[in-house]
Amino acid sequence: MKEFSYVVQDELGIHARPAGLLVKEAAKYPCDITLKCGEKKGNAKRIMNVMAMGVKKEMEVTVVCEGDQEDEAAAALEAFFKENL
Amino acid sequence: MKVLSGKAAFKGVAIGKIREFGQKKVEVNKTSVSDAEAEIARFEAARDTASAQLGALYEKAVADVGEENAAIFEVHQMMLEDEDYLDGIKGMIRDDQVNAEYAVSVTGQNFSEIFAGMDDEYMKERAADVKDISARVVRILAGVEEGGAAMDEPSILVAEDLAPSETLQLDRSKVLAFVTRKGSTNSHTAILARTMNIPALVMVSDAVEVDGKMGIVDGKEGKLIVEPDEETLKNYQEKLEAQKKEQELLNSLKGRPSVTKDGRxxxxxxxxxxxxxxxxxxxxxxxxxxxxxxxxxxxxxxxxxxxxxxxxxxxxxxxxxxxxxxxxxxxxxxxxxxxxxxxxxxxxxxxxxxxxxxxxxxxxxxxxxxxxxxxxxxxxxxxxxxxxxxxxxxxxxxxxxxxxxxxxxxxxxxxxxxxxxxxxxxxxxxxxxxxxxxxxxxxxxxxxxxxxxxxxxxxxxxxxxxxxxxxxxxxxxxxxxxxxxxxxxxxxxxxxxxxxxxxxxxxxxxxxxxxxxxxxxxxxxxxxxxxxxxxx
Known part of the structure; x- marks a missing residue:
């Protein structure tokens, strides 16, 4: 299992467009990828799940990758968050 | 003459016949099906068609309003592929032995309620997205063509609210202005109107029973004037003329360097x-x-x-x-x-x-x-x-x-x-x-x-x-x-x-x-x- 945390900087939080990009990025890896934010949990490969978490600016998100290629997935997603959120 | 007020989403004047935009309502009835797997296959085919339509819309939107504004259709496509959404629909068809139209409509409603209940204005708007994609699938299943307004001439379009996909599918040469009874200045439609340079009003809640009447949209004052009297009409025609001339002149200057006649x-x-x-x-x-x-x-x-x-x-x-x-x-x-x-x-x-x-x-x-x-x-x-x-x-x-x-x-x-x-x-x-x-x-x-x-x-x-x-x-x-x-x-x-x-x-x-x-x-x-x- 591989995980990292990130504090969202984007003004709108994880809104529709970045949620879409995030799901696309997550779909590239076979492992399970879970987002956690406070009490809420969501599957990073499912857009409605990600959007319904309602992650806003300055909230901390923990991304957990578990399974095949978890190292690559975590590295790629960490870069994705820094770049887009 | 009636003057209705709302909020201006994009300035400018438009004069023309008012047309009510109606998305043909598909009556969804719950019926039971005996072959659930066949019904699921029918749903999947409809979903593929919807996804292809959205792909085409995305391409059109990129050309019309740029990649950033078009991204919403890509998101719509992804929503259509969302496993939870699909599982919800398929599960319902399978477990309850109901028709696909009904399962899509109920599942869409459930998901849209999740968004509508969030304490975030932006996410609340997403409820409309889920409804929009679900309505598309239902239309395809029911074999109903996409709606619109009977626009034989350029008209002022009045609607309850316009989904982004509806806004973009309109023939731009036939739309003089958008007026919605709901919506907000933050809605996609308002944003798109600004990018497309079309006068737009939102929250004109009294704009009812106006179909076919003459109207004036004043996007500066946030007013819709229905059946204007002669003097008002004349007044606005002058404004419109001036606006057109100004816009033509300015558009002709796009892409031109700012250089004086003597080359400075x-x-x-x-x-x-x-x-x-x-x-x-x-x-x-x-x-x-x-x-x-x-x-x-x-x-x-x-x-x-x-x-x-x-x-x-x-x-x-x-x-x-x-x-x-x-x-x-x-x-x-x-x-x-x-x-x-x-x-x-x-x-x-x-x-x-x-x-x-x-x-x-x-x-x-x-x-x-x-x-x-x-x-x-x-x-x-x-x-x-x-x-x-x-x-x-x-x-x-x-x-x-x-x-x-x-x-x-x-x-x-x-x-x-x-x-x-x-x-x-x-x-x-x-x-x-x-x-x-x-x-x-x-x-x-x-x-x-x-x-x-x-x-x-x-x-x-x-x-x-x-x-x-x-x-x-x-x-x-x-x-x-x-x-x-x-x-x-x-x-x-x-x-x-x-x-x-x-x-x-x-x-x-x-x-x-x-x-x-x-x-x-x-x-x-x-x-x-x-x-x-x-x-x-």
Whole structure:
């Protein structure tokens, strides 16, 4: 299992467009990828799940990758968050 | 005649027949099916069709309104592939032995309620997205064609609300204006109307039973006038005529260089207050950004904005401007633009007080954070840094020293720093008088005429009693501008104007004759000023 945390900087939080990009990025890896934010949990490969978490600016998100290629997935997603959120 | 009021989402006047836009309502009845697997297959085929339609819409939207606005359709496509959504629908067909139309409609409703219940205005709008995609699938399943309005002639379109997909599928040549009874100025439709340059009103709740009637949309006043009387109609026809002429003229100037008949070039830039203004800058064909007020970053936050936050904003603008010059003004606040966490004392006379670069040179850490963010962003575009409220040479030298140290620091950290132009605002009489010395220190001057006028004429613009003494074209100001331009050129640097006076088209000719190299104006004023330049 591989995980990292990130504090969202984007003004709108994880809104529709970045949620879409995030799901696309997550779909590239076979492992399970879970987002956690406070009490809420969501599957990073499912857009409605990600959007319904309602992650806003300055909230901390923990991304957990578990399974095949978890190292690559975590590295790629960490870069994705820094770049887009 | 009836005058209905709402909120203006995009200005402009439109006159024409009103048409009610009706998406054909598909009656969804619950029926039971015996072969659930076949029903699932029917649903999957409909979903594939919907997905293909959205793909085509995305392509159309990219061409019509740009990639950023089109992204919503890609998101819609992804929603259609969402496993939870699909599982919900398939599970329902399988477990309850119901028809696909019913399962899609109920599942769509459930998901949209999740969004509608969120305490976030933006996410609430997403409820409409889920409904939109579900309605599309239901239409396909029921074999109902996509709705619309019977528009045989260009019309004013009235609807309850318009989904983004509906807005984009409309034949643009047939739409004079959008009017929605619901919606908000933040809805996709409002945003798209702005990008498509179509007058739009939202929240005109009384716009009912207007189909087929004559109407006028006044996108400035936020009014829909139904069955106008003759005088009103005539009045608006004149406005419309003027608007058309103006727009045609301005559109013809897009893509044209701002060069006078005898070949003198002026850089026509735009002033912005945030990242979201860049669209307007590009739409109006500005050649760069002459003043990016960085205050918004500080004003909208509850604590000092971090280097990362600032970096992202500067980088976004630099990238969007794609190699065109972006001049970012460093923090310009003071007792008149209070920010709580700066804990500034109340002052008798804030205009002459602790503000702008004076704060930056005292709170070095705050200033350094901003400069680091600016330097890092310079790797992504053509960034220039501009410092406000300068009165002395030492201030400029001190800022330059800090800036050089930061560049070095960043390089040591292995971070890339691009070429950065460094300039100052000329907005105090002192800086005008020593402009010859200041010119030796910087790459450019930008004259802030608002403050320069206030300080030179000793007139507070807020005081109405002083109106009779105030003269925006005071010879003292015009002579000062000339002095600054001459001092700049003597040292081989350029000088521009970024205050309100820069957009005063009655002065454009005089400025160009003085040798002003750049005029930075609000995005909407770029083309009117270019019109002046190319005709002189």
């Amino acid at each position: 070039k002026v850089n026509l830039y735009a002033n912005i207050g945030g990242v979201e203004d860049v669209e307007a800058v590009l739409a109006n064909d500005a050649e760069g950004i002459g003043l990016f007020r960085s205050e918004f970053l500080y004003l909208q936050s509850n604590d000092y904005p971090t280097e990362e936050e600032q970096f992202e904003a500067y980088k976004a603008v630099a990238e969007k401007m794609n190699g065109k010059r972006v001049i970012i003004r460093t923090l310009d606040i003071g007792a008149d633009k209070q920010i709580d966490y700066f804990e500034l004392d109340k002052e008798e006379n804030p205009a002459l007080g602790y503000r702008a670069v004076r704060i930056c040179l005292n709170k070095r850490e705050v200033f350094k954070t901003q400069l680091r963010a600016l330097c890092r962003a310079s790797a992504y575009g053509r960034i220039a840094i501009m410092v406000p409220m300068i009165i002395s040479v030492w201030e400029v030298q001190t800022v330059k020293e800090i800036l050089e140290k930061i560049k070095e620091e960043l390089r040591e950290e292995g971070k890339e720093v691009g070429e950065i132009e460094f300039g100052i605002m000329i907005e105090t009489p002192a800086s005008v008088i020593i402009a010859d010395e200041l010119a030796k220190e910087v790459d450019f001057f930008s004259i802030g005429t608002n403050d320069l006028t206030q300080y030179t004429l000793a007139i507070d613009r807020q005081n109405a009693k002083l109106d009779m003494f105030y003269n925006a074209h005071h010879p003292a100001i015009l002579r000062m501008i000339k002095m600054v331009v001459d001092a700049a050129h003597k040292e081989g640097i350029w000088a521009g104007i970024c205050g309100e006076l820069g957009a005063d088209t009655t002065l454009t000719e005089e400025f160009v004759n003085m040798g002003v190299d750049e005029l930075s104006v609000s995005p909407a004023m770029v083309l009117p000023v270019r019109n002046k330049v190319v005709n002189m």
